[in-house]
Amino acid sequence: MFLDRIVNQTRIDLAQRKIDLPLEQIKRQALEQPSPRDVLEAFDPRDRVHLIAEVKRASPSKGLLAPDLDPVATAKIYEQSGASVISVLTEPHFFLGSPEYLTAIKNAVSVPVLRKDFIIDEYQVYEARAWGADMILLICAILDDQQLRDLLNVATSLRMRALVEVHSQDEAQRAIAAGAVIIGVNSRNLTTFEMNPYLIRDIRRILPEDRVIVAESGIHSEADVRRLARYDVQAMLVGESLVVSKNIPDHIQMLLRHANHTTQVKICGLSEPEHIDTAIEAGADMLGFIFHKPSHRYIQPERVLEVLAASQSYTQPRQGQVLPDLVGVFVNEDADTINAIADQIGLHYIQLHGDETPEFCQQINRPVIKALSLRQLEDLERLASYRDITWRLLIDTPTPDWGGTGRTGDWELARLAAQQSKILLAGGLTAENVATAIDQVQPWGLDVSSGVETERRKDSQKIAAFIAQVRQSEKGQQEAPERQEESSLR
Numbered sequence: 001m002f003l004d005r006i007v008n009q010t011r012i013d014l015a016q017r018k019i020d021l022p023l024e025q026i027k028r029q030a031l032e033q034p035s036p037r038d039v040l041e042a043f044d045p046r047d048r049v050h051l052i053a054e055v056k057r058a059s060p061s062k063g064l065l066a067p068d069l070d071p072v073a074t075a076k077i078y079e080q081s082g083a084s085v086i087s088v089l090t091e092p093h094f095f096l097g098s099p100e101y102l103t104a105i106k107n108a109v110s111v112p113v114l115r116k117d118f119i120i121d122e123y124q125v126y127e128a129r130a131w132g133a134d135m136i137l138l139i140c141a142i143l144d145d146q147q148l149r150d151l152l153n154v155a156t157s158l159r160m161r162a163l164v165e166v167h168s169q170d171e172a173q174r175a176i177a178a179g180a181v182i183i184g185v186n187s188r189n190l191t192t193f194e195m196n197p198y199l200i201r202d203i204r205r206i207l208p209e210d211r212v213i214v215a216e217s218g219i220h221s222e223a224d225v226r227r228l229a230r231y232d233v234q235a236m237l238v239g240e241s242l243v244v245s246k247n248i249p250d251h252i253q254m255l256l257r258h259a260n261h262t263t264q265v266k267i268c269g270l271s272e273p274e275h276i277d278t279a280i281e282a283g284a285d286m287l288g289f290i291f292h293k294p295s296h297r298y299i300q301p302e303r304v305l306e307v308l309a310a311s312q313s314y315t316q317p318r319q320g321q322v323l324p325d326l327v328g329v330f331v332n333e334d335a336d337t338i339n340a341i342a343d344q345i346g347l348h349y350i351q352l353h354g355d356e357t358p359e360f361c362q363q364i365n366r367p368v369i370k371a372l373s374l375r376q377l378e379d380l381e382r383l384a385s386y387r388d389i390t391w392r393l394l395i396d397t398p399t400p401d402w403g404g405t406g407r408t409g410d411w412e413l414a415r416l417a418a419q420q421s422k423i424l425l426a427g428g429l430t431a432e433n434v435a436t437a438i439d440q441v442q443p444w445g446l447d448v449s450s451g452v453e454t455e456r457r458k459d460s461q462k463i464a465a466f467i468a469q470v471r472q473s474e475k476g477q478q479e480a481p482e483r484q485e486e487s488s489l490r
């Protein structure tokens with residue numbers, strides 16, 4: 001198995017290096033280094049997705065990626081294009097990395113540098129520091145609890161930070177228990193090389209809010225990064241798609257832009273496979289199902305599983321297709337019922353559209369979208385009481401019943417709300433008015449139901465047109481100078 005092989009090889013190499021340069025000497029070299037760069041600062045502000053860009057010539061899963069890669073020149077381009085940290089593979093046999101790359105890159109850039117290797121011994125931590133690293137990788141899969149703690153302690157004693165990598169709920173718990181501050185969720189299984197891009201969605205829920213979360217591996221496309229905006233990660237670790245890119249600055253700009261400035265689209269009130277197919281193909285980010293019986297859009301929980309199973313795009317996604325997250329919408333339902341339905345059909349988010357209190361929201365075992373309506377300026381204060389305990393707020397048009405009425409609300413108030421919180425804008429949105437809504441409100445996301453219906457039934461053409469319109473208007477926005485933050489940041 002690959003992981004065993006690489007760890008064995010690492011042990012053999014390490015034994016030789018310890019003979020060539022005893023621990024005491026490498027320790028001394030580590031301590032003689034100037035202080036490491038501040039890694040945590042590189043992830044500020046925490047509500048943005050930052051880039052850890054990796055210098056990676058080859059990988060055991062893909063072979064030679066970039067035969068002519070110039071490590072230092074590449075790292076400089078990464079930095080100039082907006083990377084917050086540079087990751088450098090130092091493993092020589094499988095990744096064709098080298099300690100020399102690390103030291104040369106450290107001297108050429110001013111952002112923190114991560115030593116990417118299979119670290120199993122404190123010797124390697126001192127080595128990393130002696131070579132100039134500000135940060136090391138610790139892989140849970142190859143360390144027991146005691147080793148993990150010990151290596152974290154050595155890193156801390158050298159004022160370095162560790163990226164603690166996990167690939168399961170169990171490893172995530174171990175990382176948390178060991179006190180890991182920066183936790184990476186690797187989508188790639190290092191034993192089988194299998195990719196699971198949805199792992200981050202499940203693991204994110206159990207990671208404490210005060211940690212820095214890094215999404216690792218397999219990040220290529222706009223859709224790959226747009227989903228990261230839903231999982232509230234602080235960074236993405238990208239190697240392959242950067243080193244093979246013909247235009248690294250453009251690729252980095254794309255990644256940062258789509259992780260930080262896209263508008264999420266939720267298509268709500270679905271009940272037929274055909275519309276689910278259309279929504280997925282058009283690139284919807286979330287699919288909403290209404291579990292409020294009086295609504296004409298009501299769907300039985302069991303039925304959701306059936307319509308998803310009948311959707312070709314959902315069950316057999318195209319290569320590279322990112323599937324949307326599932327949202328269940330409830331109105332004044334009891335918490336046990338909601339939680340049971342969430343588990344039964346594997347919902348990712350719960351939207352509460354009634355009079356639920358902040359306390360009630362906390363009884364829900366999924367991230368909560370709380371719908372609120374704004375009538376006047378004072379209502380903004382009400383948002384504040386929900387903001388910190390919910391995942392997102394949804395601003396809907398004030399109506400006597402519970403949403404989905406097709407009327408637009410006060411977009412000026414919504415704009416103020418969007419400045420304070422990540423909001424989803426709802427109420428009367430259509431392909432015709434959505435560009436104006438985005439322009440005026442600048443919401444984190446949009447929620448649409450009646451605007452993509454004809455005679456109270458979902459309309460595939462309208463769904464596709466709506467999403468196309470959102471993506472189109474984003475392109476327009478990005479050309480405006482005030483949206484060009486990424487490139488002017490450094």
Ligand SMILES: O=P(O)(O)OC[C@@H](O)[C@@H](O)c1c[nH]c2ccccc12
Binds near residue numbers: 054186216239240241
């Ligand atoms: O090249 P990718 O798919 O963008 O992945 C980068 C990085 O996540 C990957 O190189 C990596 C993640 N964890 C590791 C552990 C060891 C070696 C390499 C890795």
